[in-house]
Amino acid sequence: MAENKIALEGISKRFGAMQVLDGVNLAIEPGESLAVIGQSGSGKSVTLKCILGLIRPDAGSIRVDGEEIVGLRGRALDRVRAKFGMLFQGSALFDSLPVWRNVTFALTHGQQSDAKEMRRIAEENLERVGLDARILNLRPSELSGGMQKRVALARAIAPRPEIIFFDEPTTGLDPIRADVINDLIVSLVDDLGVTALTITHDMASARKIAHRVAMLYRGRIVWSGPRDRLYDSGNPYVDQFVQGRAEGPIQ
Structure with a gap:
Protein backbone atom coordinates (compact mmCIF):
# COMPACT_ATOMS: atom_id res chain seq x y z
CA MET A 1 0.00 0.00 0.00
CA ALA A 2 1.29 3.45 -0.91
CA GLU A 3 2.48 5.64 1.95
CA ASN A 4 0.01 8.30 3.05
CA LYS A 5 0.66 11.73 1.59
CA ILE A 6 -0.48 13.37 4.83
CA ALA A 7 -1.01 11.61 8.17
CA LEU A 8 -2.18 13.16 11.43
CA GLU A 9 -2.04 11.13 14.63
CA GLY A 10 -3.34 12.32 18.00
CA ILE A 11 -3.21 16.03 17.13
CA SER A 12 -4.31 18.17 20.07
CA LYS A 13 -4.38 21.94 20.48
CA ARG A 14 -5.64 24.09 23.32
CA PHE A 15 -6.04 27.86 23.43
CA GLY A 16 -6.33 28.83 27.08
CA ALA A 17 -9.24 26.88 28.55
CA MET A 18 -10.57 25.91 25.13
CA GLN A 19 -9.64 22.48 23.77
CA VAL A 20 -9.92 23.03 20.00
CA LEU A 21 -8.36 19.78 18.78
CA ASP A 22 -8.58 16.69 20.94
CA GLY A 23 -6.71 13.82 19.33
CA VAL A 24 -7.34 14.23 15.60
CA ASN A 25 -6.43 11.20 13.50
CA LEU A 26 -6.59 11.68 9.75
CA ALA A 27 -4.83 10.22 6.73
CA ILE A 28 -4.89 11.26 3.07
CA GLU A 29 -3.55 9.02 0.33
CA PRO A 30 -1.58 10.31 -2.67
CA GLY A 31 -3.95 11.68 -5.31
CA GLU A 32 -6.92 11.60 -2.93
CA SER A 33 -9.29 14.51 -2.45
CA LEU A 34 -10.54 14.74 1.15
CA ALA A 35 -13.13 17.20 2.46
CA VAL A 36 -13.35 18.01 6.17
CA ILE A 37 -16.74 19.27 7.29
CA GLY A 38 -18.01 20.53 10.63
CA GLN A 39 -19.50 23.46 12.49
CA SER A 40 -17.75 26.78 12.88
CA GLY A 41 -15.36 26.37 15.79
CA SER A 42 -15.05 22.61 15.35
CA GLY A 43 -11.33 22.86 14.62
CA LYS A 44 -11.20 22.68 10.81
CA SER A 45 -9.11 25.81 10.29
CA VAL A 46 -6.81 25.00 13.21
CA THR A 47 -6.20 21.55 11.74
CA LEU A 48 -5.26 23.14 8.44
CA LYS A 49 -2.96 25.67 10.11
CA CYS A 50 -1.22 22.87 12.00
CA ILE A 51 -0.48 21.07 8.72
CA LEU A 52 0.78 24.31 7.17
CA GLY A 53 3.08 24.86 10.15
CA LEU A 54 1.37 28.12 11.12
CA ILE A 55 0.33 26.66 14.49
CA ARG A 56 2.28 24.08 16.48
CA PRO A 57 0.07 21.41 18.07
CA ASP A 58 0.43 20.66 21.76
CA ALA A 59 0.66 16.94 21.07
CA GLY A 60 0.62 14.49 18.18
CA SER A 61 2.33 13.82 14.89
CA ILE A 62 1.92 15.28 11.40
CA ARG A 63 3.75 13.54 8.58
CA VAL A 64 4.01 14.64 4.95
CA ASP A 65 5.41 11.95 2.65
CA GLY A 66 6.45 10.11 5.80
CA GLU A 67 8.44 13.03 7.20
CA GLU A 68 7.56 14.41 10.62
CA ILE A 69 6.90 18.14 10.25
CA VAL A 70 5.85 19.11 13.79
CA GLY A 71 8.67 21.26 15.09
CA LEU A 72 10.24 22.02 11.72
CA ARG A 73 11.41 25.59 11.28
CA GLY A 74 13.27 27.79 8.83
CA ARG A 75 14.52 26.17 5.66
CA ALA A 76 13.35 22.71 6.68
CA LEU A 77 9.77 23.96 6.98
CA ASP A 78 10.07 25.99 3.77
CA ARG A 79 11.17 22.84 1.93
CA VAL A 80 8.00 21.03 2.99
CA ARG A 81 5.81 24.05 2.29
CA ALA A 82 7.16 24.10 -1.27
CA LYS A 83 4.96 21.04 -1.83
CA PHE A 84 1.84 23.02 -0.88
CA GLY A 85 -0.58 25.19 -2.82
CA MET A 86 -3.36 27.13 -1.13
CA LEU A 87 -6.71 28.57 -2.17
CA PHE A 88 -7.63 30.98 0.61
CA GLN A 89 -11.13 31.80 1.73
CA GLY A 90 -11.98 35.15 0.14
CA SER A 91 -9.23 34.56 -2.46
CA ALA A 92 -6.70 36.84 -0.62
CA LEU A 93 -5.40 38.44 -3.82
CA PHE A 94 -3.10 41.46 -3.69
CA ASP A 95 -5.08 44.47 -4.87
CA SER A 96 -1.91 46.45 -5.59
CA LEU A 97 -0.68 43.88 -8.12
CA PRO A 98 -2.04 43.06 -11.58
CA VAL A 99 -3.53 39.63 -12.16
CA TRP A 100 -0.41 38.20 -13.78
CA GLY A 110 6.97 39.37 -5.02
CA ALA A 133 -5.07 36.97 -21.43
CA ARG A 134 -7.41 39.97 -21.49
CA ILE A 135 -7.39 40.13 -17.70
CA LEU A 136 -3.60 39.85 -17.21
CA ASN A 137 -3.16 43.57 -16.48
CA LEU A 138 -6.36 44.09 -14.52
CA ARG A 139 -6.41 44.56 -10.76
CA PRO A 140 -8.40 42.08 -8.61
CA SER A 141 -10.84 44.86 -7.69
CA GLU A 142 -11.85 45.03 -11.35
CA LEU A 143 -12.97 41.38 -11.35
CA SER A 144 -16.15 39.71 -10.16
CA GLY A 145 -16.07 37.45 -7.11
CA GLY A 146 -16.15 34.34 -9.28
CA MET A 147 -13.28 35.59 -11.45
CA GLN A 148 -11.24 36.46 -8.36
CA LYS A 149 -11.72 32.92 -7.13
CA ARG A 150 -10.49 31.56 -10.46
CA VAL A 151 -7.43 33.81 -10.36
CA ALA A 152 -6.71 32.59 -6.84
CA LEU A 153 -7.05 29.02 -8.08
CA ALA A 154 -4.62 29.75 -10.93
CA ARG A 155 -2.18 31.15 -8.35
CA ALA A 156 -2.54 28.00 -6.22
CA ILE A 157 -1.62 25.68 -9.10
CA ALA A 158 1.08 27.83 -10.77
CA PRO A 159 4.01 26.32 -8.79
CA ARG A 160 2.64 22.82 -9.59
CA PRO A 161 2.30 21.78 -5.94
CA GLU A 162 1.94 18.19 -4.84
CA ILE A 163 -0.76 19.10 -2.30
CA ILE A 164 -3.44 21.78 -2.55
CA PHE A 165 -5.47 23.07 0.40
CA PHE A 166 -8.87 24.63 -0.27
CA ASP A 167 -10.27 26.83 2.51
CA GLU A 168 -14.03 27.22 1.99
CA PRO A 169 -13.59 27.47 -1.80
CA THR A 170 -17.22 28.37 -2.57
CA THR A 171 -17.83 30.91 0.20
CA GLY A 172 -19.48 34.09 -1.10
CA LEU A 173 -20.44 32.61 -4.46
CA ASP A 174 -23.93 31.99 -5.78
CA PRO A 175 -24.83 28.31 -6.46
CA ILE A 176 -24.01 28.49 -10.18
CA ARG A 177 -20.59 30.13 -9.72
CA ALA A 178 -19.91 27.77 -6.82
CA ASP A 179 -20.58 24.79 -9.07
CA VAL A 180 -18.20 26.22 -11.69
CA ILE A 181 -15.45 26.39 -9.05
CA ASN A 182 -16.26 22.84 -7.90
CA ASP A 183 -15.96 21.58 -11.48
CA LEU A 184 -12.61 23.36 -11.88
CA ILE A 185 -11.27 21.85 -8.66
CA VAL A 186 -12.30 18.35 -9.74
CA SER A 187 -10.70 18.73 -13.18
CA LEU A 188 -7.49 20.28 -11.81
CA VAL A 189 -7.04 17.62 -9.13
CA ASP A 190 -7.54 14.92 -11.75
CA ASP A 191 -5.40 16.56 -14.45
CA LEU A 192 -2.50 17.52 -12.19
CA GLY A 193 -2.63 14.39 -10.03
CA VAL A 194 -2.40 16.38 -6.80
CA THR A 195 -3.56 15.47 -3.31
CA ALA A 196 -6.28 17.82 -2.05
CA LEU A 197 -7.61 18.75 1.39
CA THR A 198 -10.70 20.96 1.54
CA ILE A 199 -12.42 22.43 4.58
CA THR A 200 -15.98 23.45 3.85
CA HIS A 201 -19.51 24.03 5.12
CA ASP A 202 -20.90 23.50 1.62
CA MET A 203 -22.32 19.97 1.37
CA ALA A 204 -22.83 20.22 -2.40
CA SER A 205 -19.16 21.14 -2.75
CA ALA A 206 -18.01 18.34 -0.44
CA ARG A 207 -19.99 15.75 -2.38
CA LYS A 208 -18.68 16.96 -5.72
CA ILE A 209 -14.99 17.57 -5.16
CA ALA A 210 -14.07 14.94 -2.56
CA HIS A 211 -13.41 11.25 -2.86
CA ARG A 212 -13.85 10.97 0.90
CA VAL A 213 -15.39 13.14 3.62
CA ALA A 214 -14.47 13.41 7.31
CA MET A 215 -16.43 15.25 9.98
CA LEU A 216 -14.89 17.15 12.90
CA TYR A 217 -16.93 17.65 16.04
CA ARG A 218 -15.50 19.10 19.24
CA GLY A 219 -11.98 18.58 18.04
CA ARG A 220 -12.33 14.93 17.03
CA ILE A 221 -13.03 13.09 13.79
CA VAL A 222 -16.42 11.49 14.47
CA TRP A 223 -16.90 9.97 11.02
CA VAL A 242 -25.82 17.58 6.55
CA GLN A 243 -29.60 17.84 6.99
CA GLY A 244 -29.33 21.10 8.96
CA ARG A 245 -31.56 19.95 11.81
CA ALA A 246 -31.67 21.84 15.12
CA GLU A 247 -32.48 18.64 17.02
CA GLY A 248 -29.79 16.04 17.56
CA PRO A 249 -26.53 15.33 19.39
CA ILE A 250 -24.86 18.52 18.11
CA GLN A 251 -25.55 21.31 20.54
Whole structure:
Protein backbone atom coordinates (compact mmCIF):
# COMPACT_ATOMS: atom_id res chain seq x y z
CA MET A 1 0.00 0.00 0.00
CA ALA A 2 1.29 3.45 -0.91
CA GLU A 3 2.48 5.64 1.95
CA ASN A 4 0.01 8.30 3.05
CA LYS A 5 0.66 11.73 1.59
CA ILE A 6 -0.48 13.37 4.83
CA ALA A 7 -1.01 11.61 8.17
CA LEU A 8 -2.18 13.16 11.43
CA GLU A 9 -2.04 11.13 14.63
CA GLY A 10 -3.34 12.32 18.00
CA ILE A 11 -3.21 16.03 17.13
CA SER A 12 -4.31 18.17 20.07
CA LYS A 13 -4.38 21.94 20.48
CA ARG A 14 -5.64 24.09 23.32
CA PHE A 15 -6.04 27.86 23.43
CA GLY A 16 -6.33 28.83 27.08
CA ALA A 17 -9.24 26.88 28.55
CA MET A 18 -10.57 25.91 25.13
CA GLN A 19 -9.64 22.48 23.77
CA VAL A 20 -9.92 23.03 20.00
CA LEU A 21 -8.36 19.78 18.78
CA ASP A 22 -8.58 16.69 20.94
CA GLY A 23 -6.71 13.82 19.33
CA VAL A 24 -7.34 14.23 15.60
CA ASN A 25 -6.43 11.20 13.50
CA LEU A 26 -6.59 11.68 9.75
CA ALA A 27 -4.83 10.22 6.73
CA ILE A 28 -4.89 11.26 3.07
CA GLU A 29 -3.55 9.02 0.33
CA PRO A 30 -1.58 10.31 -2.67
CA GLY A 31 -3.95 11.68 -5.31
CA GLU A 32 -6.92 11.60 -2.93
CA SER A 33 -9.29 14.51 -2.45
CA LEU A 34 -10.54 14.74 1.15
CA ALA A 35 -13.13 17.20 2.46
CA VAL A 36 -13.35 18.01 6.17
CA ILE A 37 -16.74 19.27 7.29
CA GLY A 38 -18.01 20.53 10.63
CA GLN A 39 -19.50 23.46 12.49
CA SER A 40 -17.75 26.78 12.88
CA GLY A 41 -15.36 26.37 15.79
CA SER A 42 -15.05 22.61 15.35
CA GLY A 43 -11.33 22.86 14.62
CA LYS A 44 -11.20 22.68 10.81
CA SER A 45 -9.11 25.81 10.29
CA VAL A 46 -6.81 25.00 13.21
CA THR A 47 -6.20 21.55 11.74
CA LEU A 48 -5.26 23.14 8.44
CA LYS A 49 -2.96 25.67 10.11
CA CYS A 50 -1.22 22.87 12.00
CA ILE A 51 -0.48 21.07 8.72
CA LEU A 52 0.78 24.31 7.17
CA GLY A 53 3.08 24.86 10.15
CA LEU A 54 1.37 28.12 11.12
CA ILE A 55 0.33 26.66 14.49
CA ARG A 56 2.28 24.08 16.48
CA PRO A 57 0.07 21.41 18.07
CA ASP A 58 0.43 20.66 21.76
CA ALA A 59 0.66 16.94 21.07
CA GLY A 60 0.62 14.49 18.18
CA SER A 61 2.33 13.82 14.89
CA ILE A 62 1.92 15.28 11.40
CA ARG A 63 3.75 13.54 8.58
CA VAL A 64 4.01 14.64 4.95
CA ASP A 65 5.41 11.95 2.65
CA GLY A 66 6.45 10.11 5.80
CA GLU A 67 8.44 13.03 7.20
CA GLU A 68 7.56 14.41 10.62
CA ILE A 69 6.90 18.14 10.25
CA VAL A 70 5.85 19.11 13.79
CA GLY A 71 8.67 21.26 15.09
CA LEU A 72 10.24 22.02 11.72
CA ARG A 73 11.41 25.59 11.28
CA GLY A 74 13.27 27.79 8.83
CA ARG A 75 14.52 26.17 5.66
CA ALA A 76 13.35 22.71 6.68
CA LEU A 77 9.77 23.96 6.98
CA ASP A 78 10.07 25.99 3.77
CA ARG A 79 11.17 22.84 1.93
CA VAL A 80 8.00 21.03 2.99
CA ARG A 81 5.81 24.05 2.29
CA ALA A 82 7.16 24.10 -1.27
CA LYS A 83 4.96 21.04 -1.83
CA PHE A 84 1.84 23.02 -0.88
CA GLY A 85 -0.58 25.19 -2.82
CA MET A 86 -3.36 27.13 -1.13
CA LEU A 87 -6.71 28.57 -2.17
CA PHE A 88 -7.63 30.98 0.61
CA GLN A 89 -11.13 31.80 1.73
CA GLY A 90 -11.98 35.15 0.14
CA SER A 91 -9.23 34.56 -2.46
CA ALA A 92 -6.70 36.84 -0.62
CA LEU A 93 -5.40 38.44 -3.82
CA PHE A 94 -3.10 41.46 -3.69
CA ASP A 95 -5.08 44.47 -4.87
CA SER A 96 -1.91 46.45 -5.59
CA LEU A 97 -0.68 43.88 -8.12
CA PRO A 98 -2.04 43.06 -11.58
CA VAL A 99 -3.53 39.63 -12.16
CA TRP A 100 -0.41 38.20 -13.78
CA ARG A 101 1.75 39.11 -10.82
CA ASN A 102 -0.83 37.65 -8.43
CA VAL A 103 -0.82 34.35 -10.32
CA THR A 104 2.97 34.09 -10.32
CA PHE A 105 3.53 35.47 -6.81
CA ALA A 106 4.60 32.12 -5.33
CA LEU A 107 7.17 31.75 -8.10
CA THR A 108 8.72 35.17 -7.59
CA HIS A 109 7.89 35.88 -3.91
CA GLY A 110 6.97 39.37 -5.02
CA GLN A 111 10.45 40.10 -6.38
CA GLN A 112 11.33 41.41 -9.82
CA SER A 113 11.81 38.64 -12.38
CA ASP A 114 11.55 37.92 -16.10
CA ALA A 115 8.25 39.68 -16.73
CA LYS A 116 7.73 38.13 -20.15
CA GLU A 117 8.16 34.60 -18.80
CA MET A 118 5.96 35.28 -15.77
CA ARG A 119 3.20 36.65 -17.98
CA ARG A 120 3.43 33.51 -20.12
CA ILE A 121 3.12 31.30 -17.02
CA ALA A 122 0.22 33.39 -15.73
CA GLU A 123 -1.60 33.15 -19.05
CA GLU A 124 -1.10 29.37 -19.16
CA ASN A 125 -2.53 28.92 -15.67
CA LEU A 126 -5.40 31.33 -16.22
CA GLU A 127 -6.33 29.30 -19.29
CA ARG A 128 -6.52 26.20 -17.08
CA VAL A 129 -9.22 27.90 -15.00
CA GLY A 130 -11.17 29.27 -17.95
CA LEU A 131 -9.80 32.83 -18.09
CA ASP A 132 -7.88 34.48 -20.92
CA ALA A 133 -5.07 36.97 -21.43
CA ARG A 134 -7.41 39.97 -21.49
CA ILE A 135 -7.39 40.13 -17.70
CA LEU A 136 -3.60 39.85 -17.21
CA ASN A 137 -3.16 43.57 -16.48
CA LEU A 138 -6.36 44.09 -14.52
CA ARG A 139 -6.41 44.56 -10.76
CA PRO A 140 -8.40 42.08 -8.61
CA SER A 141 -10.84 44.86 -7.69
CA GLU A 142 -11.85 45.03 -11.35
CA LEU A 143 -12.97 41.38 -11.35
CA SER A 144 -16.15 39.71 -10.16
CA GLY A 145 -16.07 37.45 -7.11
CA GLY A 146 -16.15 34.34 -9.28
CA MET A 147 -13.28 35.59 -11.45
CA GLN A 148 -11.24 36.46 -8.36
CA LYS A 149 -11.72 32.92 -7.13
CA ARG A 150 -10.49 31.56 -10.46
CA VAL A 151 -7.43 33.81 -10.36
CA ALA A 152 -6.71 32.59 -6.84
CA LEU A 153 -7.05 29.02 -8.08
CA ALA A 154 -4.62 29.75 -10.93
CA ARG A 155 -2.18 31.15 -8.35
CA ALA A 156 -2.54 28.00 -6.22
CA ILE A 157 -1.62 25.68 -9.10
CA ALA A 158 1.08 27.83 -10.77
CA PRO A 159 4.01 26.32 -8.79
CA ARG A 160 2.64 22.82 -9.59
CA PRO A 161 2.30 21.78 -5.94
CA GLU A 162 1.94 18.19 -4.84
CA ILE A 163 -0.76 19.10 -2.30
CA ILE A 164 -3.44 21.78 -2.55
CA PHE A 165 -5.47 23.07 0.40
CA PHE A 166 -8.87 24.63 -0.27
CA ASP A 167 -10.27 26.83 2.51
CA GLU A 168 -14.03 27.22 1.99
CA PRO A 169 -13.59 27.47 -1.80
CA THR A 170 -17.22 28.37 -2.57
CA THR A 171 -17.83 30.91 0.20
CA GLY A 172 -19.48 34.09 -1.10
CA LEU A 173 -20.44 32.61 -4.46
CA ASP A 174 -23.93 31.99 -5.78
CA PRO A 175 -24.83 28.31 -6.46
CA ILE A 176 -24.01 28.49 -10.18
CA ARG A 177 -20.59 30.13 -9.72
CA ALA A 178 -19.91 27.77 -6.82
CA ASP A 179 -20.58 24.79 -9.07
CA VAL A 180 -18.20 26.22 -11.69
CA ILE A 181 -15.45 26.39 -9.05
CA ASN A 182 -16.26 22.84 -7.90
CA ASP A 183 -15.96 21.58 -11.48
CA LEU A 184 -12.61 23.36 -11.88
CA ILE A 185 -11.27 21.85 -8.66
CA VAL A 186 -12.30 18.35 -9.74
CA SER A 187 -10.70 18.73 -13.18
CA LEU A 188 -7.49 20.28 -11.81
CA VAL A 189 -7.04 17.62 -9.13
CA ASP A 190 -7.54 14.92 -11.75
CA ASP A 191 -5.40 16.56 -14.45
CA LEU A 192 -2.50 17.52 -12.19
CA GLY A 193 -2.63 14.39 -10.03
CA VAL A 194 -2.40 16.38 -6.80
CA THR A 195 -3.56 15.47 -3.31
CA ALA A 196 -6.28 17.82 -2.05
CA LEU A 197 -7.61 18.75 1.39
CA THR A 198 -10.70 20.96 1.54
CA ILE A 199 -12.42 22.43 4.58
CA THR A 200 -15.98 23.45 3.85
CA HIS A 201 -19.51 24.03 5.12
CA ASP A 202 -20.90 23.50 1.62
CA MET A 203 -22.32 19.97 1.37
CA ALA A 204 -22.83 20.22 -2.40
CA SER A 205 -19.16 21.14 -2.75
CA ALA A 206 -18.01 18.34 -0.44
CA ARG A 207 -19.99 15.75 -2.38
CA LYS A 208 -18.68 16.96 -5.72
CA ILE A 209 -14.99 17.57 -5.16
CA ALA A 210 -14.07 14.94 -2.56
CA HIS A 211 -13.41 11.25 -2.86
CA ARG A 212 -13.85 10.97 0.90
CA VAL A 213 -15.39 13.14 3.62
CA ALA A 214 -14.47 13.41 7.31
CA MET A 215 -16.43 15.25 9.98
CA LEU A 216 -14.89 17.15 12.90
CA TYR A 217 -16.93 17.65 16.04
CA ARG A 218 -15.50 19.10 19.24
CA GLY A 219 -11.98 18.58 18.04
CA ARG A 220 -12.33 14.93 17.03
CA ILE A 221 -13.03 13.09 13.79
CA VAL A 222 -16.42 11.49 14.47
CA TRP A 223 -16.90 9.97 11.02
CA SER A 224 -15.02 9.35 7.80
CA GLY A 225 -16.32 7.69 4.69
CA PRO A 226 -16.81 7.89 0.91
CA ARG A 227 -18.69 10.93 -0.37
CA ASP A 228 -21.57 8.77 -1.57
CA ARG A 229 -22.34 7.87 2.06
CA LEU A 230 -22.51 11.47 3.26
CA TYR A 231 -26.34 11.46 3.31
CA ASP A 232 -26.49 7.80 4.33
CA SER A 233 -23.72 7.62 6.92
CA GLY A 234 -25.68 6.14 9.81
CA ASN A 235 -23.81 8.58 12.06
CA PRO A 236 -26.14 10.86 14.09
CA TYR A 237 -23.69 13.79 14.07
CA VAL A 238 -23.22 13.66 10.31
CA ASP A 239 -26.95 13.16 9.69
CA GLN A 240 -27.87 16.19 11.79
CA PHE A 241 -25.18 18.38 10.21
CA VAL A 242 -25.82 17.58 6.55
CA GLN A 243 -29.60 17.84 6.99
CA GLY A 244 -29.33 21.10 8.96
CA ARG A 245 -31.56 19.95 11.81
CA ALA A 246 -31.67 21.84 15.12
CA GLU A 247 -32.48 18.64 17.02
CA GLY A 248 -29.79 16.04 17.56
CA PRO A 249 -26.53 15.33 19.39
CA ILE A 250 -24.86 18.52 18.11
CA GLN A 251 -25.55 21.31 20.54
